Amino acid sequence: MSSQPDTLIHSGSTHSDNRYQPPADPTFPLSFQHTSVLSREVIDALQPQSGGLYLDATFGGGGHSGAILAASGPNGQVIGLDRDLDAINNGQHLLNQFPDRLTLIHSRFAQMADVLAEKGISQVQGILMDLGVSSHQLDTAQRGFSFQQDGPLDMRMNGGQQSQDQSASDLVNTLEEKELSTIFFKYGEERHARRIARAIVQDRLQTPFTTTRQLARLIERVMPRSRKSHQRIHPATRVFQALRIAVNRELDELKTGITAALSLLAEGGRLAIISFHSLEDRLVKHTFREVATPPPPGPFPIQEITPPFRLITRKPIMADADEQKNNRRARSARLRVTERRIVEQS
């Protein structure tokens, strides 16, 4: 994976060569559907102020960025990052609405510190990371995330712009049975990982996997009947989640992203992370705890060291019943928040 940040920057206020080029599809902004989760809770957590600078590390459909801009008027600034160019291009409607206050950058959030440093920024007042995929990505068959619609078995969030990035079909057609089974078990918590991996390796000898429905059909075929009738979710759900996490190296991204985000927070600044599965949530929970815990006392009774961060959420914040009813994705959303302590001057 390249460590070079993408340099495509869209800003409502500049008119350089990097200016936004509208996509060919004139209905594009309308066709980009994503309902933000826990919006009110994110604003309560970040407490945006006029004059503050906020980083939305996962811009997506721009719903959270819009809420932060609205709450930080008249002078709050937002920088929105996304590794998916569709999301950045879709942001033109917000750039129009908040000229001079929003900047969009096509980048992975693991690179956020470098990307901001290039703009001369070393500190921000708040950061949001709303993990996973957008509904736009899931619902666009050609992106290959969905087992319900047929499309190329791709799943690269950046649409495969970097040629060295492997797609889901590359993994499914080339990895050893054991490697596939580990991915399905580790990232999808799929109990039938071995059975599915074995069937894939047998089937691909005849025909390599190229489409989402081809893989979904195989999983439907090999999944035990008991599992099919007892589970509310489609039998392919866990394998598709696992492949998506592997293709986009989501856990490595998150580890690097959290460290970078913590380093960018100004005193009193907050980092809010929304995760959608237990692997992500566990990582966020442990990291937030670790940086809010004082180091164990040394051999000499010196003054206790105050940790640099304090936990704002001991338990994750979940969507209320109304939001869960209206938005299925909200059911698994967990929001955790930490704050960089203000250092008292002695």
Ligand SMILES: C[S@@+](CC[C@H](N)C(=O)[O-])C[C@H]1O[C@@H](n2cnc3c(N)ncnc32)[C@H](O)[C@@H]1O
């Ligand atoms: C759940 S959506 C965000 C939705 C957004 N908060 C909203 O209100 O519309 C997640 C977005 O994060 C992006 N994303 C996921 N991993 C990323 C990463 N490592 N770096 C940058 N963007 C990432 C995805 O491309 C997707 O657009």
